[in-house]
Amino acid sequence: AxxxxxxxxxxxxxxxxxxxxxxxxxxxxxxxxxxxxxxxxxxxxxxxxxxxxxxxxxxxxxxxxxxxxxVIPADDGQTIAISELILTIFRSYGKWGSVTILHGNGIYGKSGGSSLASFLREGNVSVDRIEMPGDFAFIPTVLTKIREGTSRTVVLYMSEGQGKEVMRAAEKEGMFGDEWQWLVSDSLQRVNFATYDISQEFARGICISAYLHIC
Incomplete structure (x- = not known):
């Protein structure tokens, strides 16, 4: 080794x-x-x-x-958990009926983003799936596309390094508060949020949806 x-x-x-x-x-x-x-x-x-x-x-x-x-579970467990959470909110409260899945361009993001989109579409949720390029310079352009759309529920399915850069940029763009709901895959751990250079106000609006449905 x-x-x-x-x-x-x-x-x-x-x-x-x-x-x-x-x-x-x-x-x-x-x-x-x-x-x-x-x-x-x-x-x-x-x-x-x-x-x-x-x-x-x-x-x-x-x-x-x-x-x-x-020695750990595959991502199918967390994609099911995320989809079940979104579908429960959609069916019970009529919210989160339109979702943007912003995923990385590696195997983790592509595979997870694709599976999640399939689960949600089967549940009649409108899904806009966007692949984030590896170059962080594209983040503002992608966020502008999301902001100009109708969905205010965003799922980040990407590596920690890429995800924290997206969250930093989203906060600077004012994409948080009552109007927005962010959900993240298990690569982005709440225990590390203090190191992401995002405010507590933004962090409180993030839902850790994998497995435990912690919001």
Whole structure:
């Protein structure tokens, strides 16, 4: 195994070790995109691959990733939880009938955003699904598109690094308060909100919807 701090360096190290048949198993990395690449190599060399943090549903496909295992639930649990919360509010109170899903451009965001959109559309919720480019410079443009639309319920389904930048920008644009409802996937943890440089007022309006339905 290799414990390099840089994900790309660790991937290269694993490839070299696997090619030399000097590795029995690989643990990590901590994101779904990197895990997907590592698992492809693990499959080729028949090396068991265990992840402690990669949650993308696509990695559950044993036809494509037969050597992949994980010690945490896949994202299908949280997408169901988020959709059930939104559908409950919609059916019980007539709110959240129009939702914008803003997801990342990696495997975690794309897979989760797609599944969530399907669940909500089956429940007759109007969904606008937007993929956030990796370049943070596009955040103002994307937020302008959301602000000019009709939906005021926004789900962030992306990495923590990208999500906190979106929240910072959204607060600066005044996209919070009674008019707005933000929901986030489990990559964005409330315990870390103090480090995101967002106000308590904005943070109070965020719903941590995965599994526990904490709002």
């Amino acid at each position: 290799d414990d390099a701090d840089e994900t790309q360096a660790a991937e290269v190290s694993f490839l070299n070790l696997a090619a030399a048949k000097e590795v029995s198993a690989v643990v990590g990395p901590n994101d779904s995109g990197s895990a997907q690449r590592v698992s492809a190599v693990a499959n080729f060399y028949g090396v068991p691959h265990v992840s402690y943090a990669a949650t993308s549903e696509s990695l559950s496909n044993k036809g494509e990733y037969p050597m992949f295992f994980r």
